[in-house]
């Protein structure tokens with residue numbers, strides 16, 4: 001199953017920047033969105049595992065030639081291995097990786113989940129229902145994972161977004177192979193809240209896959225989060241914003257979460 005979530009940008013009508021120092025601001029969301037989609041590889045992985053298990057079993061049985069109902073077993077084995085190869089070809093993506101595709105900024109990343117676990121599992125997540133700040137130690141470990149990706153120098157400003165992704169993903173979903181694709185209508189760094197829309201849409205897909213929010217996934221079209229779920233979403237998005245901004249006021253993620 002693939003889940004998609006979208007979150008809008010924001011515009012500040014009065015109080016831009018002063019809001020960071022505690023002043024009141026007036027802001028609104030508007031109809032440019034960041035869209036995030038998430039698909040866990042294990043959705044198709046079970047079938048693949050079954051074929052491999054069967055294949056291994058057959059390898060053992062196949063060593064001993066015998067007849068079943070007048071036919072040689074090796075005929076069965078041929079069919080079985082054909083099945084394994086077809087399944088492997090189908091599930092080319094069914095590996096142990098976490099893939100992040102940032103379409104609108106032209107960046108692609110892929111980590112082995114084993115490597116992410118090695119770097120981050122000692123931090124104690126997943127935290128899911130308890131929005132948790134990225135500690136200095138976590139920042140250091142995540143920075144190592146980002147550096148290993150040979151981030152293009154010209155786009156190094158976007159590295160904070162990738163760090164926020166790794167923190168939100170592992171804190172909410174732990175260490176699962178998946179593919180995440182992000183597209184956006186919003187220009188980056190233009191004061192229109194692209195970082196908040198990034199954090200909100202990403203968090204919304206991650207939470208939608210958890211038991212912490214209640215969504216009727218049988219409904220067609222876009223679903224809306226309920227009030228208490230929006231609160232959890234907003235708090236996690238704020239933790240992502242802190243990684244990107246340092247000391248944000250929380251206005252951007254709040255407008256993007258509760259906006260249109």
Ligand SMILES: Nc1ncnc2c1ncn2[C@@H]1O[C@H](COP(=O)(O)OP(=O)(O)OP(=O)(O)O)[C@@H](O)[C@H]1O
Pocket residue numbers: 034102104105157158159160161162182183184187188189190191192193194195196198244245252
């Ligand atoms: N579509 C996206 N894909 C990846 N990262 C993104 C995306 N949009 C925003 N970001 C992250 O957010 C950062 C931009 O945040 P920044 O605060 O500089 O701009 P903004 O959020 O557009 O503006 P403002 O906060 O003033 O409204 C990027 O450097 C990147 O880390």
Ligand SMILES: C[C@@](O)(CCO)CC(=O)[O-]
Pocket residue numbers: 012016017019020191245247248249250251252
């Ligand atoms: C308003 C904001 O976009 C800063 C703009 O200078 C972000 C924040 O509130 O932290």
